[in-house]
Amino acid sequence: MPVAPIVPDVPGNYPSCRFAVAPMLDLTDRHCRYFLRQLTRRAVLYTEMVTTGALLYGKGDYLAYDDAEHPVALQLGGSEPDALARCARMAEQRGYDEINLNVGCPSDRVQNGRFGACLMAEPQRVAQCVAAMRAVASIPVTVKTRIGIDDQDSYAFLCEFIGTVAEQGGCDTFIIHARKAWLSGLSPKENREIPPLDYDRVYRLKRDFPGLRLAINGGIKTLEQAGGHLQRLDGVMIGREAYQNPSMLARVDSRLFGATDPYDSLVDVAAAMLPYIESQLSRGASLGHITRHMLGLFQGRPGARQWRRHLSENAHKPGADISVVERALANVAANRLAEDAPVSQRFSDNLS
Known part of the structure; x- marks a missing residue:
């Protein structure tokens, strides 16, 4: 419709x-x-x-x-x-x-x-x-x-x-x-x-x-x-x-x-959260309190399970920092989402 x-x-x-x-x-x-x-x-x-x-x-x-x-x-x-x-x-x-x-x-x-x-x-x-x-x-x-x-x-x-x-x-x-x-x-x-x-x-x-x-x-x-x-x-x-x-x-x-969407890719959306997460962590926020809202971002797409699992298992650990999200995002990039492949590859390269 x-x-x-x-x-x-x-x-x-x-x-x-x-x-x-x-x-x-x-x-x-x-x-x-x-x-x-x-x-x-x-x-x-x-x-x-x-x-x-x-x-x-x-x-x-x-x-x-x-x-x-x-x-x-x-x-x-x-x-x-x-x-x-x-x-x-x-x-x-x-x-x-x-x-x-x-x-x-x-x-x-x-x-x-x-x-x-x-x-x-x-x-x-x-x-x-x-x-x-x-x-x-x-x-x-x-x-x-x-x-x-x-x-x-x-x-x-x-x-x-x-x-x-x-x-x-x-x-x-x-x-x-x-x-x-x-x-x-x-x-x-x-x-x-x-x-x-x-x-x-x-x-x-x-x-x-x-x-x-x-x-x-x-x-x-x-x-x-x-x-x-x-x-x-x-x-x-x-x-x-x-x-x-x-x-x-x-x-x-x-x-x-009838407006322009903020980002072309879901990987870009996740990457856009990184400065905010770093800022909030510097103010004493818990990583898990932020990332719990992001678990469903890649729902139904390749890499979704790895994304959820890595964040769920690591974001609540003592001392968890931005590297947890970066690694979860790298896991998604490794799956080469069809719609995000170019952006995923660039982001993966940056992490290596």
Whole structure:
């Protein structure tokens, strides 16, 4: 299936919601986002969900990121308008391009904090939260949600939620995970797989709310599938597939934005990470904390197993340094990837 018609962004403008990599807890940290940015310059990258409590009262710097990550969005977890407004102000001051409210996570811990997917049952509260953030921040405030929760899964329920948050909260962009969430009985992983996908419901929502920007999430594994959704919707968000098989992102810019892809080869992508890794190691970062996000780079290609094995076995050893990545990359080069052969050979020669 051909991808949707291209509408190139004006350089320097925020690229709205056309394509994004989903926020994923324990995965999309700052090292992951820097790596993904080597594959695509145009996709919006999302932080892991950060709770208002962590930002306001935690000791760590939960807003840290590298300027190279732009466009980057902060996903917030919370349900108190005042606390969310304070966090939104902090996010804008730190230079984030978007603030996203999590109304989709079904985990018990999130529910106990009274935020995430359970907030679908309180559309007026969500509207108040969005309005409070929009009142103090000029950057976009968006909502990521499901199509329903538990037995509240009718189309009328979804329309009431979207309509209330849009009209009373002023939200004009929603990212819809096209599954409902079971708030009890299913783990977060099962909630990503067991409830059936209902893309048609999201398409219908766009027909009934044509003035809103709607992006779709859930079960999307290829750019061809993304292009099909973009024929009907404003945006697509991909999560686990982009993390496990990041090479799919290497053609996002050309195929979905009509722009030039950052690198011609996956070996170039890996090599581009070396200065960043050296810089982070000099600041005390662990090599394994960075390279764990890179394990799937060559997924499905010659040399992928050697790449994963070498990094997995060596990156967490005491004193592991940049040479671990260089040797893993040399192993890939030795396999002479067909699409990367010239670059691989040059890089291999440089290592010898």
